[in-house]
Amino acid sequence: MKLVEKLEQTQGPFYTFEFFPPRTDQGFSNLLLRISRLADLNPLAINITWGAGGSTKDRTLELASLTQRDYGIETVMHLTCTNMVQGSVDDALRAAKEIGIQNILALRGDPPRGEEYWIPTDPRFTHALDLISYIRSSPEFSDAFSLGVAAYPDGHTDSSYTEDEEIEHLKAKINNGADFIVTQLFYDTENFLRWLQKIRSRGITVPVIPGIMPLQTYASFLRLTKLCGTHIPDSIRADLEPIKHDDQKVKDYGIYLAVNMIQRLVDEGGLRGFHFCTLNLEKSVQRILEILGWTSRHAKIQNKLIAESLGPAEQPVTTNPDLIVTPASATSSATNGLVSHIPNEGDTGKGEVNYAATWDEFPNGRFGDVNSPAFGSQDLWGGFNRITPTGSHPNTLEDITTLSLRFLSGEITSYPFSPIPLSNESQLILPHLLRLARQGWWPVGSQPAIDGWRSDNDTVGWGPAGGYVYQKPFVEFFASKKIVEKLEEVIGKVKGIVDFLAGNNAGELRTSVQESERNAVTWGVFPGQEIIQSTIIEQESFLTWKDEVFSIWTDWASQFAPNSQERRVLEDTRDTRWLVNVTHHDFRDPDALWRFLFDEIGLDDPNLT
Known part of the structure; x- marks a missing residue:
C-alpha cells in the first residue's frame, strides 16, 4: 500500500x-x-x-x-x-x-x-x-x-x-x-x-x-x-x-x-x-x-x-x-x-x-566488528559534504603537509579526513603525530598505549565506572610504496610484535595480518562483566575504510577545476600513496610503536619518499 x-x-x-x-x-x-x-x-x-x-x-x-x-x-x-x-x-x-x-x-x-x-x-x-x-x-x-x-x-x-x-x-x-x-x-x-x-x-x-x-x-x-x-x-x-x-x-x-x-x-x-x-x-x-x-x-x-x-x-x-x-x-x-x-x-x-x-548496541566505528549490523558508514541520506571547507589550495605536497600540521596543532578544527577536532587522547602522542606529518606521512588515525587506566578517566576512559581500560598503540597514515616495502621486510622478521595493513587506490593489499585474524586493540575490564573488546583491527574493516579514504581524495580533488594544479596534485597523491595501519602489541610501553617506526623503519629517512 x-x-x-x-x-x-x-x-x-x-x-x-x-x-x-x-x-x-x-x-x-x-x-x-x-x-x-x-x-x-x-x-x-x-x-x-x-x-x-x-x-x-x-x-x-x-x-x-x-x-x-x-x-x-x-x-x-x-x-x-x-x-x-x-x-x-x-x-x-x-x-x-x-x-x-x-x-x-x-x-x-x-x-x-x-x-x-x-x-x-x-x-x-x-x-x-x-x-x-x-x-x-x-x-x-x-x-x-x-x-x-x-x-x-x-x-x-x-x-x-x-x-x-x-x-x-x-x-x-x-x-x-x-x-x-x-x-x-x-x-x-x-x-x-x-x-x-x-x-x-x-x-x-x-x-x-x-x-x-x-x-x-x-x-x-x-x-x-x-x-x-x-x-x-x-x-x-x-x-x-x-x-x-x-x-x-x-x-x-x-x-x-x-x-x-x-x-x-x-x-x-x-x-x-x-x-x-x-x-x-x-x-x-x-x-x-x-x-x-x-x-x-x-x-x-x-x-x-x-x-x-x-x-x-x-x-x-x-x-x-x-x-x-x-x-x-x-x-x-x-x-x-x-x-x-x-x-x-x-x-x-x-x-x-x-x-x-x-549484544552491545553502541554504533561501531571503522574498527568495530564487521559482523555487526551497525558496521559501516551512516551518511544520513547522503545529505552532507564530507569535505570540510579549508580555504586551502594544495598546489604541492608541502601544502598538504601544512594543512595536516594545522589540524594537528589545533589551528583548524577539521579537515578532509576528520570532520571533528583532534581529541584529547591524541595529545598524549601529539609530538609523534607531528613528526609523522612533517615528513609528509600524514596521520589520519591513532591511539596511544594504555595499560589499565581507570574507565572514568576523562582522556581515554570508556564504559561504566569501576573498570579499567587497555589499548595497544597503533597509527594510520599515508605513506610511499618504499615505506610499505620496508614495513613488509622488517615486520616479516618480528612477527608477533608488530602488524601492519597497507592498501592503495588500485586495490592492492599488503599485510602481515591473516584474513581470519581479529586483533583486539582496545579492551576493558568491568565489575561483574566479561572482558569487552571494543576496537578490532582486521582485514575487512581496514579495506572498507581504505576505500572510503581514497574516495575522500577524489571528492577533495573535484572541488578544483579540471586540469588545475590543485586537482593534479590531489589525484596524483590518491594514486601513488598507500594507506598504512601499524599496530604494536606491547601496550605497556608507550614509546614502543614510535621507536619501531622511526628507529627501525626509519620514517625520517628521505630515501623512503
Missing part, C-alpha cells in the same frame, strides 16, 4: 524505522535478524537508505525486497538522484516497482563538490525537485509510488538559502507531487514546533514525520549533529556534560530525551507519527516505544527481557526537571584519538536467541 494511503487509514500513534545496508555479508545477515525482531513492534513502514551515487544500489534493493516481500512490512526506499550515472535512476525506479515497492523518499543526495566545476552525471537531475517532477511526469512511474521528501528544521548544512527560501523549495516539491515529509534529525523541540507552524502557515498541509535519532555515544552525537548542522539547546549540553564520559548514561539519557521530545510534539504539535533513525541498532528504539506505551503486548514482553539484561538503574542524572533519566549499568564506550572505540556486537556463543538481550 502507498504510505500516504496508509497514513489516512491509521488511527493513533505510528512510527517508521530507518536502516542502511551494511557493507559486509555477515552484517547484512545479522541486520535481517534485527529487522525481524523490530518487526514485532509493528512499525507502519521501514525505510532503506540509498548510498551516495548509487553506491549501495544492489544491497538497498535486496534489503528492500526482503522487508517488503518476506516480512510483509511496507517499505520506503530512499533514492538520491545527483551524481548518478545516466539511466540509473530509471533502473532503480523500475527495479523498485518490480519488487513491489510503492514508496520512495526522493532526495538530492551528495551535494556538488566545487559547484562551479560540477557537471551532473545525469543532466536531468540536480535537485530533489527534479526527481519528484520526473517521476510524476513519467507514464511508467507517475502512479506507481507515493513520494516523500526531506525537510530540515534547523536548516540544510549545505545550503546558503534563508529559512524562507528553503520553505519555498519545500513547497515546490509538494506542489510537484510529493505526498509526505520526513525531517532531518533535530534536538531543539522548541524550534521544530516554530518551524512546523511556519510551514503550515505557508500552505504546506501534507503529513510531516519528525526524524528522531536517539543518542548512542557522546562522540557520535557530536559528529552527526555537526555534519547535519543540528542546533543543540543549552539545556541538553548541560545535561550531557557530567555524563559524557559514560556512554551507557549517554545512551539512557538519549532514550528519555527522545521520549520527552515525542510527548511534547504530540501534545503541542498535534503530531502522531515519528521516524526513527536507528543506525541499525535496536534497543533504544524498543525502550522508547515501551516507555511511551506504544508497543504491542508481545513486544513489551520481549523488551522486558532485554531491559532486564541491562542491570539495575542508577540515580537520575539531568539538569532538566522535566526529563527523568535512569541510566542502567551496562557496557559502553567512548570515542578517543582519531578513531572510535565502540563495543562490538560479536558472537557470544549462546545462539541467536540470546543476541537480542546481550
Whole structure:
C-alpha cells in the first residue's frame, strides 16, 4: 500500500524505522535478524537508505525486497538522484516497482563538490525537485509510488538559502507531487514546533514525520549533529556534560530525551507519527516505544527481557526537571584519538536467541566488528559534504603537509579526513603525530598505549565506572610504496610484535595480518562483566575504510577545476600513496610503536619518499 494511503487509514500513534545496508555479508545477515525482531513492534513502514551515487544500489534493493516481500512490512526506499550515472535512476525506479515497492523518499543526495566545476552525471537531475517532477511526469512511474521528501528544521548544512527560501523549495516539491515529509534529525523541540507552524502557515498541509535519532555515544552525537548542522539547546549540553564520559548514561539519557521530545510534539504539535533513525541498532528504539506505551503486548514482553539484561538503574542524572533519566549499568564506550572505540556486537556463543538481550548496541566505528549490523558508514541520506571547507589550495605536497600540521596543532578544527577536532587522547602522542606529518606521512588515525587506566578517566576512559581500560598503540597514515616495502621486510622478521595493513587506490593489499585474524586493540575490564573488546583491527574493516579514504581524495580533488594544479596534485597523491595501519602489541610501553617506526623503519629517512 502507498504510505500516504496508509497514513489516512491509521488511527493513533505510528512510527517508521530507518536502516542502511551494511557493507559486509555477515552484517547484512545479522541486520535481517534485527529487522525481524523490530518487526514485532509493528512499525507502519521501514525505510532503506540509498548510498551516495548509487553506491549501495544492489544491497538497498535486496534489503528492500526482503522487508517488503518476506516480512510483509511496507517499505520506503530512499533514492538520491545527483551524481548518478545516466539511466540509473530509471533502473532503480523500475527495479523498485518490480519488487513491489510503492514508496520512495526522493532526495538530492551528495551535494556538488566545487559547484562551479560540477557537471551532473545525469543532466536531468540536480535537485530533489527534479526527481519528484520526473517521476510524476513519467507514464511508467507517475502512479506507481507515493513520494516523500526531506525537510530540515534547523536548516540544510549545505545550503546558503534563508529559512524562507528553503520553505519555498519545500513547497515546490509538494506542489510537484510529493505526498509526505520526513525531517532531518533535530534536538531543539522548541524550534521544530516554530518551524512546523511556519510551514503550515505557508500552505504546506501534507503529513510531516519528525526524524528522531536517539543518542548512542557522546562522540557520535557530536559528529552527526555537526555534519547535519543540528542546533543543540543549552539545556541538553548541560545535561550531557557530567555524563559524557559514560556512554551507557549517554545512551539512557538519549532514550528519555527522545521520549520527552515525542510527548511534547504530540501534545503541542498535534503530531502522531515519528521516524526513527536507528543506525541499525535496536534497543533504544524498543525502550522508547515501551516507555511511551506504544508497543504491542508481545513486544513489551520481549523488551522486558532485554531491559532486564541491562542491570539495575542508577540515580537520575539531568539538569532538566522535566526529563527523568535512569541510566542502567551496562557496557559502553567512548570515542578517543582519531578513531572510535565502540563495543562490538560479536558472537557470544549462546545462539541467536540470546543476541537480542546481550549484544552491545553502541554504533561501531571503522574498527568495530564487521559482523555487526551497525558496521559501516551512516551518511544520513547522503545529505552532507564530507569535505570540510579549508580555504586551502594544495598546489604541492608541502601544502598538504601544512594543512595536516594545522589540524594537528589545533589551528583548524577539521579537515578532509576528520570532520571533528583532534581529541584529547591524541595529545598524549601529539609530538609523534607531528613528526609523522612533517615528513609528509600524514596521520589520519591513532591511539596511544594504555595499560589499565581507570574507565572514568576523562582522556581515554570508556564504559561504566569501576573498570579499567587497555589499548595497544597503533597509527594510520599515508605513506610511499618504499615505506610499505620496508614495513613488509622488517615486520616479516618480528612477527608477533608488530602488524601492519597497507592498501592503495588500485586495490592492492599488503599485510602481515591473516584474513581470519581479529586483533583486539582496545579492551576493558568491568565489575561483574566479561572482558569487552571494543576496537578490532582486521582485514575487512581496514579495506572498507581504505576505500572510503581514497574516495575522500577524489571528492577533495573535484572541488578544483579540471586540469588545475590543485586537482593534479590531489589525484596524483590518491594514486601513488598507500594507506598504512601499524599496530604494536606491547601496550605497556608507550614509546614502543614510535621507536619501531622511526628507529627501525626509519620514517625520517628521505630515501623512503
